[in-house]
Amino acid sequence: MEAERPEYTGHYRLESLLGSGGMGVVHLARSTSGKQLAVKVVHAEFAKDPEFRGRFRQEVGAARRVSGAFTASVVDADPEAARPWMATLFIPGPTLSDQVKRNGPMAPAEVRRLMAGLAEALRDIHRVGVVHRDLKPSNVLLAEDGPKVIDFGISRPKDSELRTETGKLIGTPPFMAPEQFRRPREVGPAADIFALGSVLVHAATGRGPFDSDSPYVVAYQVVHDEPDLTGVPEDLAPLIERCLAKEPEDRPTPDELMRELRSVAASYDTQVFIPAQRAGDQPEPQGDAADKPGRTGRLGGRRVVFGLGALGVAVLAALAAVQPTGGESGTPRDDTPRTTSAAFRAWATPGPGNGMPRCSYGAGQLLCARAGQVFALDPSDGRLRWRHAVASADGSGAPSLVGGLVLSPPTRDGHVEALDPGSGAIRWQRDVPVHGGLASAGDTLLLTGADGTVTAVDGATGGTRWSRRVPGHAAPRFVSFAGDPLAYATSPSDDGSRTRVTAVDPVSGDVRWDARLEGELEPVGTNGERSSSSPPTASTAIRMP
Incomplete structure (x- = not known):
């Protein structure tokens, strides 16, 4: 050459x-x-x-x-x-293919960040009407500011007059969608989502979900067989499995992926200390602050625990897609069922609708969502208590309990419904930001718009309590915890060296205190001390790498 x-x-x-x-x-x-x-x-x-x-x-x-x-x-x-x-x-950095070849599979947190970056990339690509059609590890560059998608050699704008010749397949079999083998002239954006699922399996395991030395065998597996997700992080496996659905219409869009990943990120944060204690019932190790996996600071009279972004954070993965809800960022309510193995009889139920259900526990029942349906199951025997059809629901998130009502996951066009927990009847409904944030704090729903404006919604009535920006936050992300009346807005600095944390009363919108802490942090819990409006001081923070 x-x-x-x-x-x-x-x-x-x-x-x-x-x-x-x-x-x-x-x-x-x-x-x-x-x-x-x-x-x-x-x-x-x-x-x-x-x-x-x-x-x-x-x-x-x-x-x-x-x-x-x-x-x-x-x-x-x-x-x-x-x-x-x-x-x-020129973008310095290795391809994903070279990175995995040299260093082995990525850590779960790295896979999650890769998934978020590629979802953003595909949203950008599809938004201008382009289908890549050859997303694979060698076409993903790992740059300092996130993954970059390269090589549009066989991409095709939707309005292009150039078509693939009859009988000619173009692509890389382990990363091609079933429709690229069955009907290549009809390939659309969903084919890139299938390829994304395959790329993520490769990143997490070093192999593809369909593996063989023969491209013909791989092609058969892609069209007919179920993917092998062994070794894929448990919290990401259901979402990657949806990406690898055989039919294009069953796969999530890039926007749906990003919304779902926000809930995965919240799960990483809020469950930081639980697995180590439950895995072997071992007490937390005693030692110097340098031995502990987070940071704490006594902020306004309440000790707030912080985790270092997604690094070193574990997830409690029992009952894969089931999370307890109580309106406090995934923190269990006191009414979480406590049954012994001797008293519990295993059950299985198909439930209404199609696709992978996402479930949580609240109001004494399992609250589930899947494409087009929100429904409640009796946790003791799986009996269907009620169901409610939700127009355009994509099933990418679990319902939550806010203000005593069941809140449906946002639909792809930005719409939520609050349902009666006993019957599933609609109590109120409203639009929510499509590209913003949504969090609950007690009986209040906090909606963050794309412009950073925060709107507080009464969970019981659907009425607006207040709407304003939080000072010092361009796009705040809220978390809250059981027994704590405050919601915490966080925003990292551009270079990741500091994090601004603002404690907000979710009912009134009043700021209780505001702090700037070193490092890129996420609140992961509080102790039971009474809150105070006193601002934190530098001397009260305990650093724990």
Whole structure:
């Protein structure tokens, strides 16, 4: 390949070879001003093929339509040159394929961040009407600011007139969706979601969900067999399984993935100390502060426990998709059932609707949601107590209990309904921010809009209690805890070196205290001491790496 490398392509000096594929080579290059670029040059034999030139023009067009936040921005291109080429900004960092090959499978927290980054990337790609069609580990760059999706070589804008030839399959079998084998002319955005599921299994385990040395066997497995999710983090497995659904309409959208990942993140935070104690009934180790996995600070008279982002945080995964609810960020209420193994008889029920149910416990029953349905089950025998159809419900989250009512998960168009816990009848309904935040604090629902405005909703009536911004927070994320009357808004600094924490009365919206703490932190619990409006001081914080 070195022999065919010219000194310049366009105005860009080629310095070294970054990689080579079947269709072309990619060089590290510099612009006249010294900017580092990646320049892709088509092999000479393919430059003579009119069909290939058409595909390359399409690749350039697709890459230009997508913003550079999640991809490599196109700087220049000449699809009509004797050797067609395209120059993009050079992004330092390994591909996901190389990273896993060198260092092995990623840790669960890394997989979760990868999933969030790729969901954002696909939302950006699909928003401009482009379907990538070849998302795979070698097409994911791990940059410092998050993953970048590259190589739009077989992508296709929805309005493109260029179509795949009859009988010709284009893609990489382990990361292709069933419809790419069955009906390649009808491939849509959902195919990228299937590929995302396969990419995440590879990141978490070092292999794909469908594995064989033969691409023909892999193709059969993709179309007919269930994915192998052995080794995938338990909290992510149900969501990845939905990505790998055989039918495109059963897969979540990027927005639904991001919304679901917020609940996964909350589970990481609120369950930080529980697993170690329950796994072997061992007391918390005694020792210096440096031995403990979080930080605490005595803030306003109440000790607030912080975790270091998603690092070193464990999840209690018993009953995979079932979480206790009480309106306090997943913290169990006092009425959580306590049954012994001798008194409990196992049961199974299909329940109404289709797809994977997401369930929680509240009001003495299992509260579940799946596509188009919210329903309640008797926890002792699985008997259906009531069900309620929710228009456009996607089943990506579990219902919660707020103000004594069952709150349905937000629909994809931003709508929630509060239901009577005894009958499932609607008590109130309202729109909520599609791209904002939603949290509960006692009997109050806190909605954060895309502009940072927080609206407090009375959980019992659906009425607005107050609506305003929280000072010092552009996009606050709220958490709350059982027995604590306050809600805590957190926002990290841009560089992650500090976290601003503001204690807010969810009923009145009054700020009780405000603090700036070192590190990127998340509140994970409080003790039972009485709250105070006194602001914290630096001397009261106990640091625990």
